[in-house]
Amino acid sequence: MDDTPDNHSEGRDHAVVLGAGLAGLLTARVLAERFARVTVVERDELSEDGPRFRPGVPQSRHAHVLWARGVDVMEGLLPGITGELTAGGCALLESPRDFLWLSxxxxxxxxxxxRVLLGSRELIDWTLRRAVLRDGRIRVLAGRPATGLIAGADGRSVAGVTLREGGPLPARLVVDATGRTSKTPAWLAALGYPAPALTRYDSHLGYSSRTYRTPADPARPWRGMYVQGRPDSPRGGVLVPVDGDRWLVTLIGNGEHAPPTRDPDFLEFARGLRSPALYDAIRAAEPLSDPTGFRGTANERRHYERADRWPEGLLVTGDAACRFNPVYGHGMTVAALGAQALREALAGLAAEGIPAACRAVQRRTAPAASAAWQIATSEDLRYPGTEGPPPDRATRILQRYMSRVMVGANTDAALCAPFFGVLSLTAPPSTLLSPGTVLRVLSKWRLPTSPEAPAYPPHHRSA
Ligand SMILES: Cc1cc2nc3c(=O)[nH]c(=O)nc-3n(C[C@H](O)[C@H](O)[C@H](O)COP(=O)(O)OP(=O)(O)OC[C@H]3O[C@@H](n4cnc5c(N)ncnc54)[C@H](O)[C@@H]3O)c2cc1C
Known part of the structure; x- marks a missing residue:
């Protein structure tokens, strides 16, 4: 990897992407189709010899599921990537078939x-980085935090970025993909632009995760497990297989039910879930790490697409623009959808025309987050402690309807498929309002939506 900032050119054929996370890497891949050179600026040092934890992506210690739509979009952007991920140790499973899943x-x-792809976030990022950097037009500057935007001489454009070390990096286009800690609102203010409108919903969900060695059990009929909480019992847990023959177990809970990050308490919390299945699975398993917590899981959407004034040569993508309560597993898929939308928005534009089109491109790519946003915010609003604009009448009706869809999807294949089509972002939410689906849901309207579920599902032996 070339480690030298390019100060020699005016950045005419050069695009800069801030952040080598998922959104940044996929964006670099797309921009290499339009620019002669793309530089990815990353604050962390990056390992070249295999997946490693790094502080810039602290969420990697927690379970990450990549839904089918994300897998398919990444495959479209980087042909062969699914095979590389599974060859590296990711599992491609069918959900809910391969899981014990209490809804x-x-x-x-x-x-x-x-389909759902499971693996450590470190492996997913590293595999993607290796694939993206095979393109000779893309390079990474690692260990170089970006510190600000450079204003263009015309006073209405961005002409590059400043770095904590080394000289400025001129570029025709700058894309902020720095994730949850994005500084773009402050950087825009420094250039004289107003802050973007922010919509925020916070259900105060807390995470705590640790890894275990997968216990040997050739007869185990499941590969993963999800015991979901619900408003009257807001504690849950998920167990996913990850590379290195490990289980990654993530416990979750809202507000005062946030899971503990100390040793015996972690297991006790698991014991108190709506089913003992997860506790039974891990109680004798060998822990490979201490529990690690994560807070700050609010849904936050910065409406850059609504800005009245917007500089030429700047785009914002991934978590930097819109992030979700992670419990629905949509952030990585939305990062991929954002890159795909960018590719479509840039189609036909030459590099010199892209800066002036940025405002329109920001508007065209924003809907990539909309379905995930609708799912996450309407589900979070079921929890009484959720902060944010209250649900309108339509949302409340939809919530009641979705509770019935869920009951039906538990056992009816004709509802399970569209339900997971929507959850995996493969199909739009409106799919669940098709006449055939509505009739099927109405036929189950009398079933209880919050029954006392048995400890284990009927199709399963207990551990
Ligand atoms: C606890 C948790 C669990 C999650 N589980 C799931 C899941 O199951 N499924 C799913 O799809 N999504 C999940 N997500 C969401 C997912 O992690 C994000 O949506 C995804 O990482 C977004 O990618 P990104 O590239 O926008 O940001 P990130 O992956 O966070 O990458 C941002 C990058 O920018 C770098 N950076 C930051 N500041 C600077 C700077 N100033 N200069 C240069 N570089 C900088 C960082 O070091 C980092 O490499 C989860 C999130 C959390 C918090």
Whole structure:
């Protein structure tokens, strides 16, 4: 990797992407189709010899599921990437069929629904980085935090970025993909632009995660597990297989139910979930790490697409623009959808025309986050402690309807498939309002939406 900032050119054929996370890497891949050179600026040092934890992506210590739509979009952007991920140790499973999954209503049966890719976030990032950097037009400057935007001489454009070390980096286009800690609102203010409008919903969900060595059990009929909480019992847990023959177990809870990060308490919390299945699975397993917590899981959307004034040559993508309560597992898929939307928005534009088109491009790419935003915010609003604009009448009706969809999807393959189609972002939420689906849901309207579920599903032996 070339480690030298390019100060020699005026950046005419050069694009800079801030952040070598998922959104940054996929954006670099797309921009290399339009620019002669793309530089990815990353604050962390990056390992070249394999997946490693790094402080800039602290969420990697927690379970990450990549839904089918994310897998397919990444494959479209980087042909062969799915094979590289599975060869590296990721598992491609069918959900809910390959899981023990207790929904807010009841257990899902062993039904097909959607593919889902599971692996450590470190492995996913490293595999993607290796694939993206095979393109000779893309380079990474690692260990170089970006510190600000450079104003263009015309007073209405961005002409590059400043770095904590080394000289400025001129560029025709700058894309902020620095994730949850993005400084773009402050950087825009420094250039004289107003702060973007912010919409925020916070259900105060806390995470605590640790890894275990996968216990040997050739007869185990499941690969992963999800015991969901619900408003009257807001504690849950997920167990996913990750590379290195490990289980990654993430416990979750809202507000005062946030999971502990100390040793015996972690197991006790698991014991108190709506089903003992997860506790039974891990109680004798060998822990490979201490529990680690994560707070700050609010849904936050910065409406850059609504800005009245916007500089030429700047775009914002990924978590930097919109982030979600992670419990629905959508952030990585939305990062991929954002890159795909960018590719479509830039189609036909030459590099010199892109800066002036940035405002329109920001507007065209924003809807990539909309379905995930709708799902996360309307589900979070079921929890009484959620902060944010209250649900309108339409949202409340939709919540009631979705509770019935969930009950039906637990056992009815004809509802399970569209439910997971929407959850995996493969199908739009409106799919669940098609006449056939509505009739099927109405036929189950009398079923209880919050039944007392058995400890284990009928199709499963206990541990
Ligand atoms: C606890 C938790 C669990 C999650 N689980 C899931 C899940 O199951 N499924 C899912 O799809 N999503 C999940 N997500 C969301 C997912 O992690 C994010 O949506 C995804 O990482 C977004 O990618 P990004 O590239 O925008 O940001 P990130 O992946 O966070 O990358 C940002 C990058 O920018 C770098 N950076 C920051 N500041 C600077 C700077 N000044 N200069 C240069 N570089 C900088 C960082 O070091 C980092 O490399 C989860 C999130 C959390 C918090």
């Amino acid at each position: 807010p209503a009841d257990w899902f049966g062993p039904l097909p629904g959607s």
